[in-house]
Amino acid sequence: MISLEDAARKPLPSPDADTAALWRGLRDGQLLLQHCDDCGNVQFYQQGFCRHCSGENLTHRPASGRGKVHSFSVVHRAPGPAFKGDVPYAVLLVELAEGPRMISTYTGGKPDEVTFDMDVVLLCEPVSDEIALPRFRRA
């Protein structure tokens, strides 16, 4: 169970056997997408099988980092004490140029600048020695 002290800290991802490469890539400034060599499907997040054809021949390739805001919601009431200092912040559902969508937050501007279908660019923000989070700024 989570303690009060833990709750005051922002949760950091714990990479697992499937996803170590993704988080290594982000630490090095790249968002890696998996391309299926068998069916051509491009997927986020990293896993051992292609979600489309169940093939296991998957190649990591860096994403262009370009995307559009498919939807967003500006958080005014924080989900727990760790995020209280950040409100208001815009959570983004970004549709990457390569197709997959991902959750992120808006950076480099005020949350009320965010609009639907706005062009955004990836920015890898280090949050610890091991982890950089993929955030997006206006293109």
Added chain:
Amino acid sequence: MTKAVTNAGHKNSLRGQVAIIGIGLSPVGKVPGRSPLWLAAAAAKQALADAGIQKSEIDGVLASPAMAAQFHRFSVAFSEYFGVQPTFSNTLQVSGATAATMFNIAAAAIHGGLAETVLVVGGDSLLSGLTPELALRSLTESRDQQYEMPFGIPVANTFAMTAHRHMKEFGTRPEQLAQVAVTQRQHAARTPGAQQTAPITIEDVLNSKMVTSPYRKLDCSLISDGGAAFVLTSAERAKALGIEKPIYILGGGECYTHEHIFLMPSLTTTGAVQSSGKAYAMAGYGPKDMHTAGVYDCFTGTVIMMLEDLGFCPKGEGGRFVADGQMTYGGQIPSNTHGGLLSFAHSGIPGSLFHFHEVVAQLRGECGERQVAGAELGLVHSLGAGFATNATTILGTENTL
């Protein structure tokens, strides 16, 4: 009521095989000093009394888990607490969709011979029973730890993004979202025991504090204590017991389209289309045949999207549908006539059991001044986890068999 083309006659169909013969509610709202197990047991005691049977006649128990009770096996802990030793039991967990799955699975278990008489039960005390640690856990641990949680995404945010996109694609207005809250508050005002009964206006909703855009405080469901329970048995046994108004399970369906919100196939069309489609096909009735509905209402926009996906109005028309009075008395489908999660009570997963309690009471004609005249067919749709989970159950009186 006209029968649609269906698989209702399929030999494996649950249609009409199982009846709800008892319903019970604990006190709901703010119920201090009562544990989730007490709330569940208080509801169960009522449901058994309503059915007119002894607890020794229960051989199956299906429960939903409780956030404020740290039992790994809530259904088993409940059975001990309540003093029954079932030969069929499980604790089901597909977030908010759990309620309808409990009815569908209980019916399948009875029809398949795993149990004869099943108690469907849930209770939780989110308002009074959560320690600060448990409350935090509920806030921070429900989304994916790698791809969602690090960005500070409460579960409300996932629903907010779907409603936001719905507004963008179909022109749904904040006033239309607000109308759902206003209508359901009017319903709750006529429901004894409802947690929030003071009238509200569209302006009140639009002036309430922003939580996560486009949702303001009054667009969001309550936090409550409460439990509900139901006794289900075979249609034959219901007859043998001389149950006055058995309510039959006519159809059930589920659909699970994704786990992560970023893998939801469409933000504005959900698995409710498939889950209700299966339920309608099994029941042999369509959306236009329903007289009342319990529509999962964790947020106002959720109701608008569900009224579309359940087939009560065309896609994109949900906002106009509710603004036009179609989800209340005199409209096409009086929904959440008890006030729903927005105004009656929302004690976590058991919250959607309250929709079942209301729809069964409506079909039995027991709702007094909030009775939907002549209600014989009803639908309950439960959903959860940012529309990841969807489950539908269709209920009907003896006349609808």
